[in-house]
Amino acid sequence: MTIVPAIKRDYITKLAEQGKRIDGRGFDQYRPIEIETKVVNKAEGSARVKIGNTQVLCGIKMDIGEPFPDTPTTGVMSTAAEFVPLASPDFESGPPREDAIELARVVDRGVRESQVIQLEKLCITPGEKVWLVFIDIHILDYDGNLFDAASLAALAALLTTKVPISRFIKNLDEKDRASWQQQLLDIYTIPGIDEAPFGSDDTNNTQVTINDFPLPMIEPPISCTAVKINDFVLFDSCFDEEIIADARLTVATDHKGDIRAMQKGLSGSFSREEIQKVIKGALDNGQEIRKILNQSIGK
Amino acid sequence: MKSDRELINSEGRRLDGRSPHDLRKIKIEAGVLHRADGSCSLEWGGNKVLVAVYGPREAVPRHVQNPLKAIVQARYNMAAFSVEDRKRPGPDRRSVEISKVISEALEKVVLIEQFPRASIDVNIEVLDAEAGTRCAGLTAAGVALVDAGIPLRDIPVACAAGKIGGRVVLDLGKEEDNYGDADLPIAISPRTGEVLLLQMDGHLTIDEFNEAFDLAMKGCYEVSEIQKKAILQKYQSAAAEVQE
Amino acid sequence: MTNEGRQVVIPGQILGEIPALQPGRGTFVENKKIFAERLGVMNIQEKFIHIIPLKGRYDPVVGDFVIGVVLEASTSNWMVDINAPYPALLHVNEVPWEIEFADTEKYLNTGDTILAKVLSVDESKKLQITLNDRNLFKLKGGHLIEFEPSVYRRIIGKKYSMIEIIQKYTRCRIKVGKNGRIWIDGDADGIEKVLAAISMIEREAITFGLTDRIEEFLKKDAKDVR
Numbered sequence: 001m002t003i004v005p006a007i008k009r010d011y012i013t014k015l016a017e018q019g020k021r022i023d024g025r026g027f028d029q030y031r032p033i034e035i036e037t038k039v040v041n042k043a044e045g046s047a048r049v050k051i052g053n054t055q056v057l058c059g060i061k062m063d064i065g066e067p068f069p070d071t072p073t074t075g076v077m078s079t080a081a082e083f084v085p086l087a088s089p090d091f092e093s094g095p096p097r098e099d100a101i102e103l104a105r106v107v108d109r110g111v112r113e114s115q116v117i118q119l120e121k122l123c124i125t126p127g128e129k130v131w132l133v134f135i136d137i138h139i140l141d142y143d144g145n146l147f148d149a150a151s152l153a154a155l156a157a158l159l160t161t162k163v164p165i166s167r168f169i170k171n172l173d174e175k176d177r178a179s180w181q182q183q184l185l186d187i188y189t190i191p192g193i194d195e196a197p198f199g200s201d202d203t204n205n206t207q208v209t210i211n212d213f214p215l216p217m218i219e220p221p222i223s224c225t226a227v228k229i230n231d232f233v234l235f236d237s238c239f240d241e242e243i244i245a246d247a248r249l250t251v252a253t254d255h256k257g258d259i260r261a262m263q264k265g266l267s268g269s270f271s272r273e274e275i276q277k278v279i280k281g282a283l284d285n286g287q288e289i290r291k292i293l294n295q296s297i298g299k
Numbered sequence: 300m301k302s303d304r305e306l307i308n309s310e311g312r313r314l315d316g317r318s319p320h321d322l323r324k325i326k327i328e329a330g331v332l333h334r335a336d337g338s339c340s341l342e343w344g345g346n347k348v349l350v351a352v353y354g355p356r357e358a359v360p361r362h363v364q365n366p367l368k369a370i371v372q373a374r375y376n377m378a379a380f381s382v383e384d385r386k387r388p389g390p391d392r393r394s395v396e397i398s399k400v401i402s403e404a405l406e407k408v409v410l411i412e413q414f415p416r417a418s419i420d421v422n423i424e425v426l427d428a429e430a431g432t433r434c435a436g437l438t439a440a441g442v443a444l445v446d447a448g449i450p451l452r453d454i455p456v457a458c459a460a461g462k463i464g465g466r467v468v469l470d471l472g473k474e475e476d477n478y479g480d481a482d483l484p485i486a487i488s489p490r491t492g493e494v495l496l497l498q499m500d501g502h503l504t505i506d507e508f509n510e511a512f513d514l515a516m517k518g519c520y521e522v523s524e525i526q527k528k529a530i531l532q533k534y535q536s537a538a539a540e541v542q543e
Numbered sequence: 544m545t546n547e548g549r550q551v552v553i554p555g556q557i558l559g560e561i562p563a564l565q566p567g568r569g570t571f572v573e574n575k576k577i578f579a580e581r582l583g584v585m586n587i588q589e590k591f592i593h594i595i596p597l598k599g600r601y602d603p604v605v606g607d608f609v610i611g612v613v614l615e616a617s618t619s620n621w622m623v624d625i626n627a628p629y630p631a632l633l634h635v636n637e638v639p640w641e642i643e644f645a646d647t648e649k650y651l652n653t654g655d656t657i658l659a660k661v662l663s664v665d666e667s668k669k670l671q672i673t674l675n676d677r678n679l680f681k682l683k684g685g686h687l688i689e690f691e692p693s694v695y696r697r698i699i700g701k702k703y704s705m706i707e708i709i710q711k712y713t714r715c716r717i718k719v720g721k722n723g724r725i726w727i728d729g730d731a732d733g734i735e736k737v738l739a740a741i742s743m744i745e746r747e748a749i750t751f752g753l754t755d756r757i758e759e760f761l762k763k764d765a766k767d768v769r
Contacts, residue, residue: 003612003613003614003624003653003654004654005612005654005655005656005687006654006655006656007656007682007683007684007685007686007687007726008686008687009654010684011685011686011687014731015731018731020731024735039347039426040347040378040380040381040426040427041345041347041427041429042345042380042381042382042383042427042428042429043380043381046380053333053334055332055333057378057426059378059379059380059381059426060380061379061380061384061385063384063385080379080388082376082378082379082388082389084376084422084424085351085353085374085420085422086332086335086349086350086351086422086424087332087334087351088334089334089353089356093374093376093390094389095389096388134379134380134385136378136379136380136385136388138378138424138426140332140349140424141332141333141334141335142334143333143334167383239334336598336599336600337598354600354628355600355628356600356628356629357628357629357630366667367667410571410580414628414668415667415668416629416667416668417628417629417668445553445554445581445582446582446598447598447599448581448582448583448596448597448598448599448600449581449599450554450569450580450581451554451555451580451581452554452555452571452578452580453554453555454553454554454555488555489555490555490578527553530553530582531551531553534551534582534597535551
């Protein structure tokens, strides 16, 4: 475990009292954000996000499998995070510890609960075959604020994901193909999907060839995280700030300015006023980050 | 499994247009991570690997310490999305074996006797996999060890040769690996020619083995030059910075 | 200072042969040939080839001044991180205070920072440090930053000239540990200026006249403040 020198802790809080941070940023200010998409060839979608020195890679894999019995016509998504020892001297190999599980679940909720992926459009044959979407988050370099980096990487990766129907079509029988064609007709009406996901083979007209097409998505909420050090609320904490933080609050807001997910972490507490302050900062920063995200996917 | 596709044609052209003695394209960059003591990112054909070195640091738990020398702990890990069919996260038997043979290969070149009780941790993350990830990982590990300032006898390097369509060729690609006749990955210390890692699967005659071995050695020397260039590119400008 | 020595070398690179040359720090010998064992800059002094490392952990040498962070206190000693591969031991006999048995935490506790001296390095690399010397003490207040141990000499300058100049223009107290740690005490503006000067020293490729350039930079900054 990293031991924080008391001097560093005191210096960060002393600076905060003067309205300053160790890297010269304002309390609400993020470090530079870079998003690079399509970085993994083998993945159906991928993105590498850098926030300052923090780097997170997210890859999306898809497969065909059975739906849950209670939701026979919806696709299935799952999210996992690996805190690989590559990213920090304090990360250990082995099964995911609670930090990695919390991160994966918060990213998962941000996507699932606001129905960013239109899972109901990922049904092939009701009750039998649906698309499975696996979101895998790989931490590459840990310098604080993994929540925002991971959720942004997941969104950028999902927004550039192509449903790999061309690879899977051979696994579908006649019934599945007919059912899937009907589903495709629905998906094709989704705004934003402008390339034809299927076409017919003119030569013998018996075989349907199908192109990969973008994952059906809606405008996602953006997560912004602040930490509390003494009585100060700082956004996008770097590692030195994060390890002395008392409390952490993540707020995901959508493009209409509504709140879509929240998560409070660590053993400190927030007052109602502080929570309002975080929401305000999350809205302001969320707008800026949304622009960067849209730019990265060529929108 | 044999392919009905022709992996190499009568003129000796391979599926990706390479001749039998050609390597795939390799790109190496040293010092790419902030938290690690040393790091390297490497692209080799369709492979993408990232390596971070931590240490030397006191080995934990205590019972793994060697009172006379450092231990080298390589950990080879494939990202879930690095392969066509998603891989379950975490170590499996294959990655444990590869980690072991890479650890042993690296231990031979690290001056481990300088750091009793310590461990040097080499984390190899495969982000995109397309045949030859262990060679890519070990080669990147060599650069990351240098970048971490670890004392070494030499910079280890790896490359494979194999046999496709009855011919011995260098550096198997994806299809060649899946449908070829044999694969022979080796790692060497290029200064001495000592073999640090050697594995083989498939079927080779003694003559074919000798030919493949020589070819893999040649490949190692080529890759070694790319490693050195990457390190010097990162640190050449630092030459003037140091005052004695 | 020899200019022909300014060459980046990499592990396994041949540097020369015995007896024309002799192996120094950061080299090893095989069959009378001298090789570099790590990434660094080659330097030849009176036939001895040394490698000045460009990267790597701090390699403790007896007598070095180091800045340590206390990892844990036990009944008769403390374990201290000095940025080396191993934590260093600070025994109760090696501090300037009279300490009752098991009272160590009252004097130094986890997270405390000290300016210490390397007392011993044994064959199995067990390290001991001491606070029993003048100018050694527990550091309070200020700020602590880390740098690559290889740029130590550049940061202190010739006969501490660099540090003296920085202290003069920033009104800060500065202690530089050979282990790649700097402690700076002063007001926030002063500390900020020191950080700017140090990152400039780390970045600057040409060492010739660097002290003058840093002085110029600090002077200009001082005017801007006024």
